[in-house]
Every structure is written in structure tokens, then in C-alpha cells.
Amino acid sequence: MAAARVRCHSNAPFTRLPQSGHRNSPTLPISPNRVDFAALKSPRKFLLSIGDGSSCTRRVSGSCLKSTVRAVLDEKKTDAIRETEVEEKRFTCVMKFGGSSVASAERMKEVAELILTFPEESPVIVLSAMGKTTNNLLLAGEKAVSCGVSNASEIEELSIIKELHLRTVKELQIDPSVFLSFLEELEQLLKGIAMMKELTLRTRDYLVSFGECLSTRIFAAYLNKIGVKARQYDAFEIGFITTDDFTNGDILEATYPAVAKRLYDDWVDDPAVPIVTGFLGKGWKTGAVTTLGRGGSDLTATTIGKALGLQEIQVWKDVDGVLTCDPTIYKRATPVPFLTFDEAAELAYFGAQVLHPQSMRPAREGGIPVRVKNSYNPKAPGTIITKTRDMTKTVLTSIVLKRNVTMLDIASTRMLGQVGFLAKVFSIFEDLEISVDVVATSEVSLSLTLDPSKLWSRELIQQELDHVVEELEKIAVVNLSKGRAIISLIGNVQHSSLILERAFHVLWTKGINVQMISQGASKVNISLIVNDDEAEGCVEALHKSFFESGDLSELLIQPRFGNGSPVSALQVEN
Incomplete structure (x- = not known):
């Protein structure tokens, strides 16, 4: 029978995945002819023109074909034989939002609106804990050591944490059941600390993990409520493997393929915006929750960027990029438009609060630019961090x-x-x-x-x-x-x-x-x-x-x- 050309028709943008990206072959349920595919733009749908002039439409989850694929068609099934590369319309960037960016229900709404202003992007979202939640968790743990079991549920910081998250859920009008069990578990953990009369580094990491686990569940639920399909992930459950150095774990190389596989496989099965906890990992020996050090959500974002081979990593803060000095010290500090990875790493290590000291390493290794932006002022150009830049006229x-x-x-x-x-x-x-x-x-x-x-x-x-x-x-x-x-x-x-x-x-x-x-x-x-x-x-x-x-x-x-x-x-x- 005559061969047919199969063309893909859609208004969806075609986004090129870098060469390091993960790819899967599509499975196409179609008829008994040899057919050549010429897919162009659609992320999921192909219009088949068979030799006799008839046509049919078939859905392919999450895939765009860059070039020609040959398929053997049968009335009930198709065995697709890939002759050249298959490109996936999947993730394009990471967008990381810090604690101040998601500090309240109003801020979460603004972040959701900000994400939706980039319809051409397919982002992975990384979140920190809401506002001062991490600090309050640490203070609650320290008080629990000496307060006694009967008083653990009355710790002031625990009440502050509960009130913040319950108020946020109410204002966002989402079901509180998405996180109530976490608040109950948090209270039981504080009682356990009070009973043992000690706060070990391992317990401390588990304690502070509640902040990110709560914020991501609330935000994912809100996105789903407004019609944006989202899926929440705990980083320690999707492949973030670290050393067992509690409070300051180092990410191991096994993390990259594990994270890529989990996020890509889930996207192929059921596309949704991933909402990932920043700051957290799992110890490779103990299997316990670890943290990446203060500001570790930046490292989570750049690790995901490298794992997926993305085009850009966006770090959204509460300042207009990296500044010439700390604005709390001198208010006339101004944004730095361009930085190298080396400059950014030195800035972070020696005290700049905008970036995590280790966060530049995955971006440098993956050759992925990092853009630092202000979630309160998204129109500000921010700072772009790349491998090299023109330094001929740069002094400081x-x-x-x-x-x-x-x-x-x-x-x-x-x-x-x-x-x-x-x-x-x-x-x-x-x-x-x-x-x-x-x-x-x-x-x-x-x-x-x-x-x-x-x-x-x-x-x-x-x-x-x-x-x-x-x-x-x-x-x-x-x-x-x-x-x-x-x-x-x-x-x-x-x-x-x-x-x-x-x-x-x-x-x-x-x-x-x-x-x-x-x-x-x-x-x-x-x-x-x-x-x-x-x-x-x-x-x-x-x-x-x-x-x-x-x-x-x-x-x-x-x-x-x-x-x-x-x-x-x-x-x-x-």
C-alpha cells in the first residue's frame, strides 16, 4: 500500500530541548501501512494522512518529533521505530522562589500570576518555606528541649507556624486537608524532642523540612484550584541524594539521573507543573532527611537545571538581582547586570545573601545561565550569571x-x-x-x-x-x-x-x-x-x-x- 506523510498540526510552541536532555520514543496507536512521520510543532497530537486520502488524529503524550520517524501501522496498535531523534516538549526552565516571595496567601497569588505571564515556558518550580517559618521551626525545636512534654504543644513558634499556614489556606480557599497531617506530625515531633531533652543535627534537619513540605503542598493545591495542573514533590523522595552531613549535606552525582528520570517519567505519564521542595535531600547511608545549608533552595534549583539540561535557571528573590553591596548597609547599592559563575560563587561564599555558596557549581557544569530576578518587581532586568563575560572595562x-x-x-x-x-x-x-x-x-x-x-x-x-x-x-x-x-x-x-x-x-x-x-x-x-x-x-x-x-x-x-x-x-x- 502507498506510503503516507504524517504531519503534526498545533498552535503550541515548539521548544528545543538541549542535547543533554532526556528523551523517550513515542508509542503511537495507529493501522497496517508503512508511514513516514514529519512532525513539526504539536506537543501531543498528530494528524495522519493515509495513502487513500483519509485521515485520523492520534494523541502522543508529551512528545514532539524533530525529524522523521518510521512506524508500522496496524488497526489496533503501532510499533514505532525511531530512525532519528525525538525531541520532547517538556521543561524549559527552573523557577525558584524564596521564602519572602511566598510569605503569605497574597504573595502566593502574585507568584502564580507571575508564572502564568510566561506561557511559552514549561517550568519546574522550586519553593522555600513561607516567610520566617524555618527560623520559627528552629526556635521551636530549641524551646522543646527544655520545656517539658506537656508544654510542647504550647510553644509560641508552633502557634505562629500553625496560624500562618491555616490563614494562608483559608485565604486561598483550598482544602486544608492537604497539610493538616503535617501540622499534627510537627507537634508530635516537638513532643518527642521534649521527651528526649535533646535536638540532634539529624532531628534538626527533619524538623526544618516541614517548612518546605508545607509551602509546596499549599502552592500546588492553589495552582490546581485555579486550573493549572500541578504536582507536588518532596526533593528527598525524587532522587536528591546527599552525604550524611546533617545541616550541610553535599549533593551526590547519583542525584542527577535519578531526578531527571522521575520528573520526565511523570511528565510523560501525566503532564503537570512540578512543585519541588527546596533545601532538602536524603542521606545516602542513613536514608534520613538532610538539608543543604541555609539558602539551599538555590542549590536545589541549579541541580534540577543541570539534571534536566534546561535552558535557564531563574532565582526569584526580594531584591533587583545581585547588588553592588548589601542594601541594608548602604542604601545606594545598585544591581549588577552581569556576573560570571566564579564571581557569583565568591560573592555567595563571602557573605552575599542572594545566592547559596554551592549553587553555582551545577549551573557551571551544565553551562546553564542563571538569572536572578525580583518577584516584587518582575520588570527589573535583574542579574544574568554566565560562564564568561567581557571584563576589559571592569574593575570592581x-x-x-x-x-x-x-x-x-x-x-x-x-x-x-x-x-x-x-x-x-x-x-x-x-x-x-x-x-x-x-x-x-x-x-x-x-x-x-x-x-x-x-x-x-x-x-x-x-x-x-x-x-x-x-x-x-x-x-x-x-x-x-x-x-x-x-x-x-x-x-x-x-x-x-x-x-x-x-x-x-x-x-x-x-x-x-x-x-x-x-x-x-x-x-x-x-x-x-x-x-x-x-x-x-x-x-x-x-x-x-x-x-x-x-x-x-x-x-x-x-x-x-x-x-x-x-x-x-x-x-x-x-
Whole structure:
């Protein structure tokens, strides 16, 4: 019988899936001829023109054919033989929304409207917990340790959490049964903590997971109510596999294929917008719920982006992108339009709250741009983060402040010519699981700062510091200084002489003593250590000089004297 051409007719947009995307062959129930397919745009429907001029329409769930496929047709079934690639009309981007973006029923409605303003997108949605829910969960857990079992249900923060979520469900007019069992389980967990009189790191992770589990269920229910088919997912149930480092788990490579398979398979079976819990994973040995560290929802989003090979990762915050400094320190901070992954990683690590420190790694590995936008001001251009950008006219990108830092000065004549001295020093920190931020060395001394985020409570901080000093004093003279801050200058370190000259002049005019300086191996960061109580004034003064003086681009092309100083560098502040 004559061969026929099969063409796909639809107004639906065709979205190209990157080469790394997951693909499945379609199954087509059609008749007994050899037929050539030429599918164009439809995500799910094909119009078949058979040799005798008759036609029929058949539905194919979730698939678009990029090129030709040959099928053997039978009256009751079809065996489709793929001759060339099949492209799926599936996910195009990840859209991650932080806690302030979904802090109330009104905010959830606005986020839903925002998502619907991009009809050409097929997004995966990642959500944080509502508002301050994570903080309230932690406070509730700490109070439960000492309040007694009979008083656990009366903890103030538990009441705040219940009231917020019940009010949100009522205002969204959705069925509260979608999450009531979680509130009951949360109360029982707090009673268990009260009975045991301890809050372990493992229990702490399980406790804070309730925030994301609640917010995603409420939001998915609301989308379904307004006619947008959505499906809720707990990240720890769809393949997010981590180390068993509770409160700070690292995502393992097995996560990527597992997440891709689960989300794609569900989409093929029954297309719906995935609503995924941010911040959470499952320990690969224990099988227990783990968390990815504060701000870990960003890492959830970039991990999904890499797993699915998507076109873009969108991180929606409550600010207009990545800024030139913290706007709570200096209100004239402005958005940075473009960043590299390296710059963004340094910004996050040294204190910028906009992004999670580890979130850039999956995006960099997948070559996927990250766009940081403001959910309160979606028309603002935001910040685009990519692998490379034109840095020829860039001096400084942003100034970041990290507070409450402890500095250690370690001096020993044993360092002279001794093999393994630095290894001994850093093994002490490794044994105590304390992270080191900034390091500077000389022939006989070593200066470094400690990351306070790796220490879990004020009492433990002092215990850890005492132990560190005790161990280090066995091999060196140690001077410990608290109340320090790290000011990190992120930008084009090829111009480090210009940056340092300008920075030191600014700080000199303010009478600030820089106690330590370090240039990062990433080549995009210079860190200065100052007293914590002077740090905010330093950031403001540096911002005025680098971002508001208007003369830095001129300095880049001016002739320089033999000592390396630009002609007008020391005239700027006078």
C-alpha cells in the first residue's frame, strides 16, 4: 500500500530541548501501512494522512518529533521505530522562589500570576518555606528541649507556624486537608524532642523540612484550584541524594539521573507543573532527611537545571538581582547586570545573601545561565550569571561583608624550611570540622580566619576555639582575635594594583587599620580583614569610591608612573 506523510498540526510552541536532555520514543496507536512521520510543532497530537486520502488524529503524550520517524501501522496498535531523534516538549526552565516571595496567601497569588505571564515556558518550580517559618521551626525545636512534654504543644513558634499556614489556606480557599497531617506530625515531633531533652543535627534537619513540605503542598493545591495542573514533590523522595552531613549535606552525582528520570517519567505519564521542595535531600547511608545549608533552595534549583539540561535557571528573590553591596548597609547599592559563575560563587561564599555558596557549581557544569530576578518587581532586568563575560572595562563588581569572624595568627620558626608544618596546622581544623575562610602566609607566620557558620551554638563556638588554640599551641605561638570582619572586593583582579591602591587610600583617610589581606585563587576576589565595628563604614566609603566617583574606567587607560600608580588615583578622595 502507498506510503503516507504524517504531519503534526498545533498552535503550541515548539521548544528545543538541549542535547543533554532526556528523551523517550513515542508509542503511537495507529493501522497496517508503512508511514513516514514529519512532525513539526504539536506537543501531543498528530494528524495522519493515509495513502487513500483519509485521515485520523492520534494523541502522543508529551512528545514532539524533530525529524522523521518510521512506524508500522496496524488497526489496533503501532510499533514505532525511531530512525532519528525525538525531541520532547517538556521543561524549559527552573523557577525558584524564596521564602519572602511566598510569605503569605497574597504573595502566593502574585507568584502564580507571575508564572502564568510566561506561557511559552514549561517550568519546574522550586519553593522555600513561607516567610520566617524555618527560623520559627528552629526556635521551636530549641524551646522543646527544655520545656517539658506537656508544654510542647504550647510553644509560641508552633502557634505562629500553625496560624500562618491555616490563614494562608483559608485565604486561598483550598482544602486544608492537604497539610493538616503535617501540622499534627510537627507537634508530635516537638513532643518527642521534649521527651528526649535533646535536638540532634539529624532531628534538626527533619524538623526544618516541614517548612518546605508545607509551602509546596499549599502552592500546588492553589495552582490546581485555579486550573493549572500541578504536582507536588518532596526533593528527598525524587532522587536528591546527599552525604550524611546533617545541616550541610553535599549533593551526590547519583542525584542527577535519578531526578531527571522521575520528573520526565511523570511528565510523560501525566503532564503537570512540578512543585519541588527546596533545601532538602536524603542521606545516602542513613536514608534520613538532610538539608543543604541555609539558602539551599538555590542549590536545589541549579541541580534540577543541570539534571534536566534546561535552558535557564531563574532565582526569584526580594531584591533587583545581585547588588553592588548589601542594601541594608548602604542604601545606594545598585544591581549588577552581569556576573560570571566564579564571581557569583565568591560573592555567595563571602557573605552575599542572594545566592547559596554551592549553587553555582551545577549551573557551571551544565553551562546553564542563571538569572536572578525580583518577584516584587518582575520588570527589573535583574542579574544574568554566565560562564564568561567581557571584563576589559571592569574593575570592581561588588563589595561583600562577612561579620563575626575570628582571626588566628600562628607564628613559629619551625615553619622555616620544615616540610609538613602547614599540613599539621590544617589537620587540626579538619579533625574539628571547622572551615577556614581566608589564609595568608609568610616565612614564619600564618594568619587565617574561621567561618562561624560551621559552629552550631555560642557555647560550642567557645569550646571549639579553646580546643583549636590548645592544639595549635603545641606547635606554634597563637594569637586569637575575635570581633573581626572580612570585606571582599569582587571583580577583575587583573587590576589588583589599582583596586588595592584605591582601597587602601580610602581606608587610610578613615583611619582604618587593615589587619590582614588575601587574594583568592579564583582571581576574582581580594579580602581585607578589619575590626567588625568599623566594617559597615568601610563598605560605605569603598562603595562611594569605586561605584560613585565615575573615574575608574578612565584610570584603566591612563599612563602609569614607574611605581604603578595611576595619575589621579590619590587625588580622588582629596
